[in-house]
Amino acid sequence: MSSALCVICGAPAPLKCSACKSVAYCAKEHQKQHWKTHKTACRPFEVDTSPELGRHLVATRDVAADAVLLTEAPLVAGPRHHDNPRGPCLGCLQPLPADVAADAQAMCPGCLWPACSADCPGLRDALSHLAECRVLQAGRHVVLQDDLRYDALLPLRCLLLQKTSPAKWRTLQAMDANMAARGPGTLVHQETQDRVVTYLRENFLRPLSVIMSGSRATPDRVEGLLEDCSESTLHRIVGVLDVNALEISSGLTDISALYPTAYLMEHSCVPNTRHSFTRSASSEEHDARFRITLRSATDIKKGEHISTMYTHMLWGTMARREHLLAVKGFPCRCRRCADPRELGSLLSALRCLACGAGNLLPSDPLDDNADWRCDACGAPLAAEHVIQVVSSLDEQVGQAMEGAGGADALEGTVAKLEKLLHPHHYHCLQVKHSLLQLYGGQLEMSRLSAQQLQRKASLSREVLGVLLQLDPPLARLQLYAAVCLLELQRADLEALKRAQGEAGTGTAANTRAALQDMRALLQRATHALRFETADEGARMVDAIKTAQQEMEVWARVNKVA
Numbered sequence: 001m002s003s004a005l006c007v008i009c010g011a012p013a014p015l016k017c018s019a020c021k022s023v024a025y026c027a028k029e030h031q032k033q034h035w036k037t038h039k040t041a042c043r044p045f046e047v048d049t050s051p052e053l054g055r056h057l058v059a060t061r062d063v064a065a066d067a068v069l070l071t072e073a074p075l076v077a078g079p080r081h082h083d084n085p086r087g088p089c090l091g092c093l094q095p096l097p098a099d100v101a102a103d104a105q106a107m108c109p110g111c112l113w114p115a116c117s118a119d120c121p122g123l124r125d126a127l128s129h130l131a132e133c134r135v136l137q138a139g140r141h142v143v144l145q146d147d148l149r150y151d152a153l154l155p156l157r158c159l160l161l162q163k164t165s166p167a168k169w170r171t172l173q174a175m176d177a178n179m180a181a182r183g184p185g186t187l188v189h190q191e192t193q194d195r196v197v198t199y200l201r202e203n204f205l206r207p208l209s210v211i212m213s214g215s216r217a218t219p220d221r222v223e224g225l226l227e228d229c230s231e232s233t234l235h236r237i238v239g240v241l242d243v244n245a246l247e248i249s250s251g252l253t254d255i256s257a258l259y260p261t262a263y264l265m266e267h268s269c270v271p272n273t274r275h276s277f278t279r280s281a282s283s284e285e286h287d288a289r290f291r292i293t294l295r296s297a298t299d300i301k302k303g304e305h306i307s308t309m310y311t312h313m314l315w316g317t318m319a320r321r322e323h324l325l326a327v328k329g330f331p332c333r334c335r336r337c338a339d340p341r342e343l344g345s346l347l348s349a350l351r352c353l354a355c356g357a358g359n360l361l362p363s364d365p366l367d368d369n370a371d372w373r374c375d376a377c378g379a380p381l382a383a384e385h386v387i388q389v390v391s392s393l394d395e396q397v398g399q400a401m402e403g404a405g406g407a408d409a410l411e412g413t414v415a416k417l418e419k420l421l422h423p424h425h426y427h428c429l430q431v432k433h434s435l436l437q438l439y440g441g442q443l444e445m446s447r448l449s450a451q452q453l454q455r456k457a458s459l460s461r462e463v464l465g466v467l468l469q470l471d472p473p474l475a476r477l478q479l480y481a482a483v484c485l486l487e488l489q490r491a492d493l494e495a496l497k498r499a500q501g502e503a504g505t506g507t508a509a510n511t512r513a514a515l516q517d518m519r520a521l522l523q524r525a526t527h528a529l530r531f532e533t534a535d536e537g538a539r540m541v542d543a544i545k546t547a548q549q550e551m552e553v554w555a556r557v558n559k560v561a
């Protein structure tokens with residue numbers, strides 16, 4: 001018999017909410033009575049466990065696309081895992097103003113770390129900066145030495161949950177850290193030791209411990225503040241962050257955060273959810289900052305797993321699986337990883353140099369050592385050789401993208417890549433996505449040759465087509481897709497203007513139809529960004545509005561509206 005108690009009267013409760021299974025009732029009447037309050041908390045999923053996935057989320061009812069599955073505040077948020085010499089402000093986690101000279105930089109009056117302003121309300125927030133400020137004050141020399149390691153601050157904030165919120169600390173401790181792969185002797189252990197553990201313990205925790213307990217001082221605990229700051233606890237915290245933290249791109253700084261429920265989502269390279277975050281600047285209230293809203297990206301049937309993507313959707317299968325194994329500790333076996341053609345996109349395909357006609361694809365994408373084979377002539381190529389080719393081209397792509405060679409140089413890179421790779425290989429797509437913006441961007445639209453204009457349009461269509469194969473609901477690639485849609489509209493409008501300028505070309509009906517097609521492109525771009533809250537998304541929405549206005553003005557002036 002169930003030992004649950006009725007949430008209304010406390011009597012033994014044989015009934016459970018069938019949707020979330022998280023509340024119990026003695027009888028139907030009490031369930032009905034509770035629905036008014038429960039309906040906002042009732043989530044359409046439950047936590048299940050399996051040997052392969054550990055804990056994961058399963059839908060408890062059918063959910064239509066775009067439904068809100070969950071919204072919650074982070075347990076903890078802070079600067080992301082890399083050195084960031086310019087901030088963010090430790091109060092609000094917003095970028096520091098870029099136009100302020102280093103010696104005029106505002107700072108936190110307590111610890112002297114840079115801040116957007118000495119009055120930033122977040123600096124006085126007990127749940128974020130205030131506790132850490134006390135620790136940072138014990139090591140003011142790091143400010144004098146300009147040794148500000150922002151990437152050690154999120155682990156410190158996690159450590160301080162012991163004091164600031166024991167309940168959150170318990171939730172964090174229940175998270176997986178993949179410690180089996182992070183033991184002494186591993187590279188990640190050494191890096192964590194230098195980057196976080198020694199930095200925090202020697203600069204801050206040891207001096208603070210001396211202040212608090214004098215001769216009995218040890219950096220393993222700080223009297224009255226932190227029970228456990230041992231090396232092993234700090235290593236585990238960094239492991240928890242690597243495995244579970246979500247990345248938030250917020251303006252110019254990148255932030256990571258841990259969420260109490262969202263972290264339970266499993267990974268899939270074809271995820272069925274999307275998420276967005278409240279913009280940090282929009283609220284001073286701690287709980288409203290960086291709230292996550294998780295939505296269904298597709299219809300989800302009762303019993304289906306709820307998934308997100310832990311890695312980059314525009315990486316090929318080998319690169320995604322390598323990253324997932326190294327950082328998250330599992331070999332992905334999702335339907336995209338198992339498909340040699342990656343959902344028809346051919347994102348990892350090489351050209352077959354033996355027959356010159358086919359594509360080289362992995363014979364078993366779930367086995368890193370399996371040969372690759374041509375889909376036309378069957379010729380094999382060792383996986384090792386594929387890795388060599390792809391990583392040497394990776395370097396060339398990096399150099400080409402950083403170089404200032406402009407469109408001609410990038411066209412040269414594409415031509416070289418396409419000798420060895422399928423035109424939709426992710427290296428080619430990356431360069432093409434830049435190129436389609438260079439035409440009509442750095443290279444002014446009105447100066448493009450007819451051929452360049454056509455190239456802009458065809459690149460936009462080509463890249464968009466692959467994005468939609470990989471991510472039909474645009475759950476992750478919405479910004480990339482919106483760029484393609486916008487640039488296609490801009491190219492089409494320029495072509496239309498040129499055709500109008502040439503006497504006798506095109507009828508009014510054709511022009512109207514072309515304008516309708518362009519409106520549809522911009523509508524699709526706007527729709528793709530409907531849940532975007534990041535600054536990049538907002539800038540893109542503005543660019544789409546500007547393009548829309550320009551088009552409508554042109555249509556009115558030319559009397560074809």
Ligand SMILES: C[S@@+](CC[C@H](N)C(=O)[O-])C[C@H]1O[C@@H](n2cnc3c(N)ncnc32)[C@H](O)[C@@H]1O
Binds near residue numbers: 053266
């Ligand atoms: C963010 S946690 C998710 C919650 C975790 N399952 C737990 O019980 O704490 C990520 C970990 O879940 C497991 N996991 C997630 N997605 C997986 C997948 N597609 N295949 C295998 N393991 C997966 C891996 O152990 C991974 O390191």
